[in-house]
Amino acid sequence: MIPGSFAYHRPSSVQDAVSLLAGFGEEGRVLAGGHSLIPMMKLRLAAPANLVDLGGISDLKGIRLDGADIVIGAMTTQHELIGSDLLSRNIPLLRETALQIADPQVRYVGTLGGNVANGDPGNDMPAVMLALNATYQVAGKGGNRRLAARQFYQGAYFTALEPGEIVTAIRIPVPPAGHGSAYQKLKRKIGDYATAAAAVVLTLKGGGEVGSVAIGLTNVGETPLFAEEAARLLVGSTLGPEIVKKAVAAAEKITAPASDRRGTPEYRTKMAGVMMSRALARAAQRARGE
Ligand SMILES: Cc1cc2nc3c(=O)[nH]c(=O)nc-3n(C[C@H](O)[C@H](O)[C@H](O)COP(=O)(O)OP(=O)(O)OC[C@H]3O[C@@H](n4cnc5c(N)ncnc54)[C@H](O)[C@@H]3O)c2cc1C
Secondary structure (H helix, E strand, O other), rough: OOOOOEEEOOOOHHHHHHHHHHHHHHHHHOOOOOHHHHHHHHHOOOOOOEEEEHHHHHOOOOOOEOEEEEEEOOOEEEHHHOOOHHHHOOOOHHHHHHHHOOOOOHHHHOOOHHHHHHOOOOHHHHHHHHHHHOEEEEEEEEEEEEEEEOOOEOOOOOOOOOOOOOOEEEEEEEEOOEEEEEEEEEEOOOOOOOOOOEEEEEEEEEOOOOOEEEEEEEOOOOEEOHHHHHHHHOOOOOHHHHHHHHEEEEEHHOOOOOOOOEEEEEHHHHHHHHHHHHHHHHHHHOOOOO
């Protein structure tokens, strides 16, 4: 339970962090809140020779409106997401999800950037980012670029980040006024990762038909899953039981959960479907103002 030895670096700018990481190559690793990385180091599943702590870079903090997007600095903590009025007004899904991550102690230190960059399929924010169609702003020795969350996750702990790249901010288009959203998570106890969870963002038309819908699933595959076919089936419907059943079946089809102490693959797939239909119902209620 004691990590291997490492050198600790605390740059004060993104540029310095990027230069340090470029110099360390495979031997360097970014440290954010440390609530996923430090446990891995203690178990000796990670043994970086150099830790580059982003905690001293003030540019990586904060939540602001930028035109039609909300931009959240990567080092913004999960606790700060919960307390943000700007987010509560515009993207309440983030607050709802953050409140379901771990416990207050973890949320005080765990960051949004760490949660989305970690690549653990058990992290809650990535599926939410798929549903919200977020983009990650990234800095590296080759310059800055933007990566769509929907193209970011490639395998367990394997993302589109190049070695030495840092997620600097998460950019989210503000969903239209009157949209509904929900995150439904099944967990064994407070503080646990999801057995299965689903994020839904939708809009309804005047007659109650679905105008648009996006669905993300947590911890039922090697990556967070974007349930595109399920969403396609629901557009234009009034979310009646038959069409929801078809959409759930389409979502279940793309899952491939691991068997672990949270349940068998069959159970977790079924729970993903249950979480999805509950999230759809809740999001629709909210869109109707109920
Ligand atoms: C008891 C416990 C329960 C938990 N339960 C949950 C849960 O239910 N749901 C959930 O989602 N999470 C859970 N977590 C994880 C927690 O949310 C972590 O805080 C989060 O996964 C990682 O954020 P961090 O800031 O701590 O990142 P760190 O642990 O510092 O980093 C995680 C990884 O991401 C990389 N990284 C971090 N920031 C960046 C960046 N800006 N750019 C590039 N790479 C970066 C690091 O190099 C490392 O590989 C739990 C943790 C604990 C200890």
